[in-house]
Amino acid sequence: MDIRRRHVLGASVLGVGAGVGAGLLAPRDPAPAPAALPDTSGLNGARLEPFHARHQAGVETIPQAHALFIGIDLEEETTARRAVSMLRLLTDDAAALTQGRAPLADPEPELTPQPARLTVTFGFGERLVALAGRRHVPDWLRPLEEFTIDRLEPERSRGDLLLQICGDDALAVAHAARMLLKDARAFAAVAWSRTAFRRAYGSDPTGTTQRNMFGQVDGTANPGPGSEDFARLVWGESTGRADPVFSARGEPPLDLGADHPAWLREGGTTLVLRDIAMDMETWDEADRPAREFAVGRDLASGAPLTGTDEHDVPDLTAVDARGLTRISPASHVARSRNEAKPEEQIFRRVYNYHGVPEASTAGTGPSGSRRVSTAGLMFASYQADIGRQFLPIQRRLGGMDLLNQWTTPIGSTVWAIPPGIADGDYIGSRLFEG
Amino acid sequence: MDIRRRHVLGASVLGVGAGVGAGLLAPRDPAPAPAALPDTSGLNGARLEPFHARHQAGVETIPQAHALFIGIDLEEETTARRAVSMLRLLTDDAAALTQGRAPLADPEPELTPQPARLTVTFGFGERLVALAGRRHVPDWLRPLEEFTIDRLEPERSRGDLLLQICGDDALAVAHAARMLLKDARAFAAVAWSRTAFRRAYGSDPTGTTQRNMFGQVDGTANPGPGSEDFARLVWGESTGRADPVFSARGEPPLDLGADHPAWLREGGTTLVLRDIAMDMETWDEADRPAREFAVGRDLASGAPLTGTDEHDVPDLTAVDARGLTRISPASHVARSRNEAKPEEQIFRRVYNYHGVPEASTAGTGPSGSRRVSTAGLMFASYQADIGRQFLPIQRRLGGMDLLNQWTTPIGSTVWAIPPGIADGDYIGSRLFEG
Numbered sequence: 001m002d003i004r005r006r007h008v009l010g011a012s013v014l015g016v017g018a019g020v021g022a023g024l025l026a027p028r029d030p031a032p033a034p035a036a037l038p039d040t041s042g043l044n045g046a047r048l049e050p051f052h053a054r055h056q057a058g059v060e061t062i063p064q065a066h067a068l069f070i071g072i073d074l075e076e077e078t079t080a081r082r083a084v085s086m087l088r089l090l091t092d093d094a095a096a097l098t099q100g101r102a103p104l105a106d107p108e109p110e111l112t113p114q115p116a117r118l119t120v121t122f123g124f125g126e127r128l129v130a131l132a133g134r135r136h137v138p139d140w141l142r143p144l145e146e147f148t149i150d151r152l153e154p155e156r157s158r159g160d161l162l163l164q165i166c167g168d169d170a171l172a173v174a175h176a177a178r179m180l181l182k183d184a185r186a187f188a189a190v191a192w193s194r195t196a197f198r199r200a201y202g203s204d205p206t207g208t209t210q211r212n213m214f215g216q217v218d219g220t221a222n223p224g225p226g227s228e229d230f231a232r233l234v235w236g237e238s239t240g241r242a243d244p245v246f247s248a249r250g251e252p253p254l255d256l257g258a259d260h261p262a263w264l265r266e267g268g269t270t271l272v273l274r275d276i277a278m279d280m281e282t283w284d285e286a287d288r289p290a291r292e293f294a295v296g297r298d299l300a301s302g303a304p305l306t307g308t309d310e311h312d313v314p315d316l317t318a319v320d321a322r323g324l325t326r327i328s329p330a331s332h333v334a335r336s337r338n339e340a341k342p343e344e345q346i347f348r349r350v351y352n353y354h355g356v357p358e359a360s361t362a363g364t365g366p367s368g369s370r371r372v373s374t375a376g377l378m379f380a381s382y383q384a385d386i387g388r389q390f391l392p393i394q395r396r397l398g399g400m401d402l403l404n405q406w407t408t409p410i411g412s413t414v415w416a417i418p419p420g421i422a423d424g425d426y427i428g429s430r431l432f433e434g
Numbered sequence: 435m436d437i438r439r440r441h442v443l444g445a446s447v448l449g450v451g452a453g454v455g456a457g458l459l460a461p462r463d464p465a466p467a468p469a470a471l472p473d474t475s476g477l478n479g480a481r482l483e484p485f486h487a488r489h490q491a492g493v494e495t496i497p498q499a500h501a502l503f504i505g506i507d508l509e510e511e512t513t514a515r516r517a518v519s520m521l522r523l524l525t526d527d528a529a530a531l532t533q534g535r536a537p538l539a540d541p542e543p544e545l546t547p548q549p550a551r552l553t554v555t556f557g558f559g560e561r562l563v564a565l566a567g568r569r570h571v572p573d574w575l576r577p578l579e580e581f582t583i584d585r586l587e588p589e590r591s592r593g594d595l596l597l598q599i600c601g602d603d604a605l606a607v608a609h610a611a612r613m614l615l616k617d618a619r620a621f622a623a624v625a626w627s628r629t630a631f632r633r634a635y636g637s638d639p640t641g642t643t644q645r646n647m648f649g650q651v652d653g654t655a656n657p658g659p660g661s662e663d664f665a666r667l668v669w670g671e672s673t674g675r676a677d678p679v680f681s682a683r684g685e686p687p688l689d690l691g692a693d694h695p696a697w698l699r700e701g702g703t704t705l706v707l708r709d710i711a712m713d714m715e716t717w718d719e720a721d722r723p724a725r726e727f728a729v730g731r732d733l734a735s736g737a738p739l740t741g742t743d744e745h746d747v748p749d750l751t752a753v754d755a756r757g758l759t760r761i762s763p764a765s766h767v768a769r770s771r772n773e774a775k776p777e778e779q780i781f782r783r784v785y786n787y788h789g790v791p792e793a794s795t796a797g798t799g800p801s802g803s804r805r806v807s808t809a810g811l812m813f814a815s816y817q818a819d820i821g822r823q824f825l826p827i828q829r830r831l832g833g834m835d836l837l838n839q840w841t842t843p844i845g846s847t848v849w850a851i852p853p854g855i856a857d858g859d860y861i862g863s864r865l866f867e868g
Contacts, residue, residue: 070790111647114633174809177788177806177807182718189796190790195790199603201636203477214542299544359623373611373612
């Protein structure tokens with residue numbers, strides 16, 4: 001009720017009321033199934049995500065409430081054989097923990113029941129892939145080109161192995177991290193980590209788009225898990241089902257090209273992980289019209305400024321009475337879309353972070369007031385092909401995006417996400433033994 | 435099922451199987467209502483905790499999944515008048531945010547719906563009370579005496595105002611913190627903060643005792659919210675209902691004594707907040723019998739070593755075949771209890787914290803392995819009378835408690851928790867205007 005009231009207010013302030021009629025006829029972005037009450041029968045803690053499957057969990061999995069991202073450096077002297085030992089150990093841990101069982105030598109087995117949809121997703125960096133020896137390291141598995149907006153901290157922009165630990169229960173996530181890191185530490189050391197969150201399980205109707213610390217809906221145009229779009233854009237596969245984006249345009253399946261090695265095909269994907277600091281102080285000083293102009297969307301409803309519903313497709317050509325486009329061509333929405341190239345789409349699985357700095361370290365915002373928070377977004381972008389899907393979007397946004405005035409990328413890493421495995425196998429086996 | 439199996443294993447390892455028969459007849463600690471499925475109908479996000487009430491929310495409130503504790507220093511030049519302005523502002527913010535409404539000038543109103551049982555509990559330190567002028571500052575409202583186990587960090591052991599922000603949704607908690615701190619910063623600065631957690635809403639059956647990062651159940655002997663015990667021990671009041679602890683012994687109501695000022699009576703209480711670092715490395719090296727000997731409880735079930743159920747009353751006199759007490763007199767359970775003085779009880783509303791240190795700052799544990807976590811407990815102890823309830827327990831535990839070998843208090847603060855208020859009033863009005 002509150003949301004609805006503010007939406008109406010927002011619309012009238014912006015003078016987009018005239019768009020209501022037109023918006024009803026506008027095409028819609030592919031969206032997840034209509035919002036519904038989440039399944040809250042029984043205990044949330046008892047819910048499991050399968051570990052042994054074609055794909056690793058934690059990608060197509062409906063995003064859990066908590067995520068702990070950990071970048072890990074392998075010890076200098078690591079051999080392929082040592083790497084395999086570590087991956088076997090960590091795979092066994094993840095297989096047990098995610099299913100609510102205590103792994104071997106778990107010193108706190110009391111913390112393993114109630115995994116609450118715990119998932120552990122492994123990402124491989126350039127060096128870990130190179131360790132496997134016989135293979136070509138893909139060109140895209142290296143640091144992204146530098147963007148002028150970047151202020152990357154070297155310690156947040158490296159790592160040979162990524163652990164993305166997600167779950168709906170913070171205690172289960174913390175325990176899983178401890179167990180995995182205890183088994184990894186003979187081989188490797190933590191480079192960086194981020195504890196991050198979204199809405200709690202059951203806070204919102206299923207299918208509600210996440211909001212970030214700016215209050216923005218974040219992930220509206222995402223392909224829906226389980227859809228043909230998702231299969232093509234993230235896994236480089238086809239389900240053979242109808243496809244709102246590709247079929248409508250008669251596009252051929254996404255061809256992954258020669259730079260996608262066999263060990264990654266048939267179940268793997270890629271991840272670009274950007275740690276984006278958000279300047280809450282300057283954002284809070286911007287008024288709503290300025291923010292909505294920058295984003296290109298109504299903040300309350302998430303609808304494009306040319307529509308009335310979050311999933312209306314933005315009309316980038318619509319003009320107002322003065323002949324100006326209703327959505328600025330410099331806005332985030334306009335810069336991130338390329339209607340001519342439907343393959344320029346990514347799957348965003350983003351998480352917020354927030355901390356309260358002590359006064360002595362907080363610094364001041366532009367008005368001279370002490371900063372009261374450190375906030376940001378772990379922007380996790382999954383796509384089959386970084387070069388054709390992620391980079392064109394990132395280049396447009398890095399070159400010009402009104403939202404950039406409030407955001408600063410401070411960490412950036414690129415990961416190969418190996419396929420899922422069968423029981424008894426270990427994550428990365430096709431790389432090391434294929 | 436997993437828990438049950440491990441419980442049986444744990445019991446047989448410890449040889450407490452012989453206690454099973456006796457345990458069934460043992461008296462039981464007062465416990466919350468029998469475990470039941472939590473109410474997960476509708477959206478968890480829509481659940482509200484009342485703000486305007488006799489008591490502040492966040493004390494008797496069933497503990498939420500997340501807590502953000504923030505210690506705040508008032509500016510040097512703060513006057514009583516300024517303090518009241520701040521308290522009015524923060525009260526209005528809390529009254530709105532906890533009910534899912536955007537406070538005045540909330541720059542991110544999109545983040546206020548779905549408060550998910552958000553509560554804001556205000557605690558007053560010595561200096562804020564002294565500011566009110568005309569009144570005597572209670573003797574107990576000062577740093578606790580030093581305990582030999584303490585390694586207090588000065589910056590974690592101070593503050594004039596406490597904000598304890600709790601809720602089942604991390605995004606709602608983060609937004610509330612930002613809003614409150616933005617309104618507080620003209621008057622005050624953040625001294626310290628801790629982001630902490632328990633199991634997610636709906637992970638466990640209602641009434642399940644929280645587990646800390648050691649895997650221990652933590653809070654078994656707590657008076658149940660809504661009970662006569664709770665009213666007496668925490669609020670210094672009587673509900674007039676039957677009372678498992680006091681009535682059974684014919685005890686008179688707890689007399690709060692002269693050092694409890696009028697502004698705190700009829701709805702207020704006190705809080706001792708201890709930030710306790712937990713050494714996971716050495717704990718993980720201790721085997722289960724050693725841990726259970728130190729705690730005095732079976733780790734899996736939480737039952738005292740003389741019982742079979744978590745809520746069995748520990749039998750501190752029971753001896754084994756060798757004539758040794760089955761529960762060590764140096765164990766945590768034995769040291770924390772005083773059967774002769776039922777008023778030596780507190781209400782613990784504790785939260786875990788956990789972080790992943792980078793390798794460069796992690797240090798090593800006793801075995802030389804790199805530490806993989808910083809973990810601890812925000813030990814929030816509510817009681818009507820610190821001198822008669824909290825201190826005797828703390829003195830016993832501080833003097834000798836086998837659990838101390840793995841725990842180190844690094845922060846310690848004491849707070850007056852003023853009564854709740856009616857609509858239109860502000861937290862602390864009876865102190866400043868009474």
